[in-house]
Amino acid sequence: MKNVSDTFLVSFDYTNGDIPVLIVGRRGKELEIDIVNAFKGDEAKELYQRLTGKEEK
Numbered sequence: 001m002k003n004v005s006d007t008f009l010v011s012f013d014y015t016n017g018d019i020p021v022l023i024v025g026r027r028g029k030e031l032e033i034d035i036v037n038a039f040k041g042d043e044a045k046e047l048y049q050r051l052t053g054k055e056e057k
Contacts, residue, residue, distance in 0.1 A: 022039045024038070
């Protein structure tokens with residue numbers, strides 16, 4: 001891989017007992033955000049915990 005600089009934004013939502021969702025976006029041109037990937041359920045919770053270092057209580 002060449003030298004790369006990139007910016008990713010991560011959003012996590014697990015409110016009201018719904019299915020957890022984690023969305024990964026990449027900064028595009030101007031103010032655009034391009035969605036790179038989305039995860040749901042246990043995979044979303046696991047990724048959130050790994051990224052934040054927070055364990056489920």
